[in-house]
Amino acid sequence: MSDWIQIKIRTTSKNADTIAALLEQLGSLAVTYSDAEDSPILEPLPGERRLWPNTDVTGLFDKGTDDKAIVNSLKQILGDHVPVMSVNLEDRDWIRAWMDSFKPLKFGKKLWICPTWCKVPDSDAVTVMLDPGLAFGTGTHPTTSLCLEWLDGLNLLDKTVLDYGCGSGILAIAALKLGAKEAYGVDIDPQALEASEENAKRNGVLDKLTLCDGKKSSSVLTPAPVTVANILCGPLAELEPHIAKLTAQGGMLALSGILTEQAPEIIDAYSKDFNMALSREKDGWALITGQKK
Template structure:
């Protein structure tokens, strides 16, 4: 394979990437051309949301092609386009053949939730100390155990098991929290999401873990639950305050995540008419908020 390397400004990244895909590039990736320098700029969004920008001020766009002649033709075609103004070809180089599946898998290791509770990709053996595990591979739906919000929710579940209880996972993503609740004794679990792809991901992950649950769109949720989990984002959590609190059985637990430390007071105010939220955990600038309703 051969890699075509291009430099472009931030406002051309999407157009250039689309053009490369139209030219049958096998893959297209974007890097910060100023990485590892004083000009490096972080570019991360909140969980489940796109990054705040499509690229960096100086972006390096890398495209893989099956042959050098194909990569060279793509470079010539792009250079002749009006939208290529401000961009330039950095070069074409051979890329050694690799086992890309194995290389990708090597980037994902088991994730510790507690010393006895781990998230383990299917290609890994569980750590010797693991007493509870969830088998979960990286996928399209948010919630692989690598983000602080997911880890904090799972830690809370491990420390507050709900044997024989109903549980609602609202905004289930991959279904990881619902599966975690099942691992710690919950027996009637509803997992809902507005995204049908997330619902399908939850079903598949539950089957892979031998867990029985109900997954569907939000209207699946009915009645009340001793435990309601919602790992979404601060803005929708504020809007959903009356709905989520109404789902909690009197005296039950509400567990919320996807909240930045600076958003704590906003969430407390939004939930004040229904419940008293407190910060129960924090990690890397994110917080877990809980309440007894």
């Protein structure tokens, strides 16, 4: 089996495309972008592409490539201060390796998120079958985990649940599997709504899920007794009037996608319509929960 060579450059979102083009000119067979510092970004609008503030750009080169010469060329062009790293990459069955890296995950007492090629080691589990994708949540991020654990701890029997910013539909589907009679999935990204529909179909709950464009949701949906929104601090603050309108009086609300230090800002933004408090923290991320007044 042959090896490959990876050359990775840490840069900014502004310069990432220029670096990628430079790697291709130097003979890279493929170029990938990845988050350099675990920085959250908003889902892109249709036709839009967003990168992380600090982005790693990685070029893949054939084994016979003179990586030292490429690194020297990059430093001459970009300057010695730019971090450039070269590593050998073992050739292997990458699809199998990727699949093996994902295992069933448990959230709370009974809820599991499981890739379709795995089996949950619990005969009494409430299971959501969901394959990892590039753009939307699968439960591995702390904010999604916090929301799933919150849902697992509620009595959702015969309740309607609103998943605002549904992405993959993971929270809405989990709520339905946990006993909710129906769920709303709201997102501004058509690709998210398509992913939610496909995942709901795979889990046999599509007939109980109503999907809606976020720009039209207030005129289409009725207020829900349980609302969960896993987005980011800025959009959450701006969406307070909209989310309040879509949450029934006395309804339960959970918000995540918020850094712990941002929690006071969100609590303040929602205090007009909700009694809110910091509920839990995980790896620097917060879950804020409360009840509509």
